Amino acid sequence: xxxxxxxxxxxxxxxxxxxxxxxxxxxxxxxxxxxxxxxxxxxxxxxxxxxxxxxxxxxxxxxxxxxxxxxxxxxxxxxxxxxxxxxxxxxxxxxxxxxxxxxxxxxxxxxxxxxxxxxxxxxxxxxxxxxxxxxxxxxxxxxxxxxxxxxxxxxxxxxxxxxxxxxxxxxxxxxxxxxxxxxxxxxxxxxxxxxxxxxxxxxxxxxxxxxxxxxxxxxxxxxxxxxxxxxxxxxxxxxxxxxxxxxxxxxxxxxxxxxxxxxxx
Amino acid sequence: xxxxxxxxxxxxxxxxxxxxxxxxxxxxxxxxxxxxxxxxxxxxxxxxxxxxxxxxxxxxxxxxxxxxxxxxxxxxxxxxxxxxxxxxxxxxxxxxxxxxxxxxxxxxxxxxxxxxxxxxxxxxxxxxxxxxxxxxxxxxxxxxx
Numbered sequence: 001x002x003x004x005x006x007x008x009x010x011x012x013x014x015x016x017x018x019x020x021x022x023x024x025x026x027x028x029x030x031x032x033x034x035x036x037x038x039x040x041x042x043x044x045x046x047x048x049x050x051x052x053x054x055x056x057x058x059x060x061x062x063x064x065x066x067x068x069x070x071x072x073x074x075x076x077x078x079x080x081x082x083x084x085x086x087x088x089x090x091x092x093x094x095x096x097x098x099x100x101x102x103x104x105x106x107x108x109x110x111x112x113x114x115x116x117x118x119x120x121x122x123x124x125x126x127x128x129x130x131x132x133x134x135x136x137x138x139x140x141x142x143x144x145x146x147x148x149x150x151x152x153x154x155x156x157x158x159x160x161x162x163x164x165x166x167x168x169x170x171x172x173x174x175x176x177x178x179x180x181x182x183x184x185x186x187x188x189x190x191x192x193x194x195x196x197x198x199x200x201x202x203x204x205x206x207x208x209x210x211x212x213x214x215x216x217x218x219x220x221x222x223x224x225x226x227x228x229x230x231x232x233x234x235x236x237x238x239x240x241x242x243x244x245x246x247x248x249x250x251x252x253x254x255x256x257x258x259x260x261x262x263x264x265x
Numbered sequence: 266x267x268x269x270x271x272x273x274x275x276x277x278x279x280x281x282x283x284x285x286x287x288x289x290x291x292x293x294x295x296x297x298x299x300x301x302x303x304x305x306x307x308x309x310x311x312x313x314x315x316x317x318x319x320x321x322x323x324x325x326x327x328x329x330x331x332x333x334x335x336x337x338x339x340x341x342x343x344x345x346x347x348x349x350x351x352x353x354x355x356x357x358x359x360x361x362x363x364x365x366x367x368x369x370x371x372x373x374x375x376x377x378x379x380x381x382x383x384x385x386x387x388x389x390x391x392x393x394x395x396x397x398x399x400x401x402x403x404x405x406x407x408x409x410x
Contacts, residue, residue: 042324043316051319172294183301187308197315 003097004105011076011109029114030121033066036192037125051197057223058194060134063122064219065191070114072152072214073191076106078181080164081173087262099253100161107157136224144231148218151238156214158245159185165249168256184209190216210245213238273376281383288385298386306339306394329405336398343387343394351382 015022040062044055053061080103083089092102126133136142163181167173186192188211195206195216206212217234220226226234289295313335317328326334355378358364367377 043320045324047320051316172291172297175291175294175297179297179301179304183305187305192309193312198311199315202311 004101007097007102007105008109011106012113015109015113026114026117026121029066029069029118030125033062033121034125036065037062037129037131041129051194053194053197056132056134057225059131060223061194061219063126063131063133064222065215066118066122067115068149068152068215068218069191070118071111071149072156072218073185073189074107074111074114075157075160076110077103077157077160077164078177079106080161081167081177084164084167084256084260085171085173089260090262093257093260099257100250103161104157111153134223136222138224140228141221141224144235145218145221148213148221148231148235148238151235151242152214152218155210155238155242155245158242158249159210162245162249162252165252165256168252168259185211185214188212189214190219194219210238210241213241273372276372276376277380277383280381281385284382285385295386299389302386302390309335332401333405336394336401340391340394340398343391347384347387347391349379350384350387351380352378354382 037059040058044050044058048055050058080089083092092099125131136145160181163177164173166176170176188195188206188209190212195203195212198206213234217226217238221231221234313323313331316323317331321327323331355364358367358378364378367381368374370377
């Protein structure tokens with residue numbers, strides 16, 4: 001446990017090596033959040049409800065996206081692909097640490113740091129723009145939300161790990177990650193807009209993927225727009241996806257690690 | 266002045282040609298990137314249509330104006346990415362020390378960081394987008410006459 005604590009400490013220090021980089025990264029996230037917020041405020045104008053969402057609920061959706069982007073979609077495991085290609089992975093393989101634990105520790109630091117700054121940024125935007133925020137009325141909503149949040153966090157970690165592990169076999173890992181880990185992920189997760197504003201046929205296609213359980217479903221639970229039965233069903237499906245991606249990433253990692261070779265200095 | 270600009274254009278064409286060859290080496294990656302760009306464009310388009318179908322206007326703009334705005338944004342965005350994709354490689358180049366090699370070349374110091382990589386995939390995306398933009402404009406003008 002001590003070594004993982006040490007690793008967390010080192011990861012934390014890494015962020016402050018290039019401080020301007022970190023500040024610009026946070027600024028970029030803040031601008032994204034603010035743009036999305038102002039976009040929806042402009043669309044709503046004087047309207048109270050649109051596309052099946054009350055104004056307060058849509059703004060809560062946008063704030064929820066900012067929070068889940070930091071907590072669920074913030075990850076360092078994308079770096080695994082680069083390490084495999086460059087041969088840097090050898091260093092970690094020689095250390096007495098588990099690969100999943102290594103990246104989970106780094107992810108945890110990344111999430112905590114991003115979360116801390118996201119709360120400040122959201123606080124500033126919400127207080128300046130005087131946004132009415134929606135809080136759930138039922139106690140079980142908080143429980144379901146927390147449960148799905150934990151599952152989503154691990155699901156994203158294993159999806160990301162799975163995509164990175166392809167680097168054992170292909171040079172073009174960035175293309176795959178860009179399509180599945182950015183384009184499909186952000187649209188299908190509902191990180192730009194709620195999925196249920198799209199046509200029904202497209203919603204059906206999107207619901208066949210694991211992505212909606214990362215952002216869209218947790219926020220829908222928070223907004224209490226799902227019945228208890230649908231919420232439990234969503235949590236169960238997310239759990240199944242998690243098991244599948246855990247198995248896929250583990251198998252891919254084991255196969256890849258057996259083939260792995262790095263030569264030279 | 267004219268001669269040095271012509272020289273820079275010639276160098277840029279050489280750099281762009283090599284960048285295109287390098288990108289097209291892996292056709293699979295090219296197909297994935299193109300698919301991603303199309304999916305992104307399509308999903309934003311569907312989303313805008315859904316918003317406009319329920320509200321008729323978007324912040325005071327009607328459907329044609331929103332589509333026009335969206336197309337102009339995409340054209341400018343993709344053209345900029347096509348020309349200046351190399352900017353993304355500048356930081357790693359400086360950190361790795363490879364920028365020193367560029368500085369030894371008889372070129373303006375900003376040339377390689379700014380124009381060092383033209384993205385052929387963005388250029389491929391631009392062609393149908395320009396056609397759609399011109400067709401859409403033609404449609405708008407015809408409806409006004």
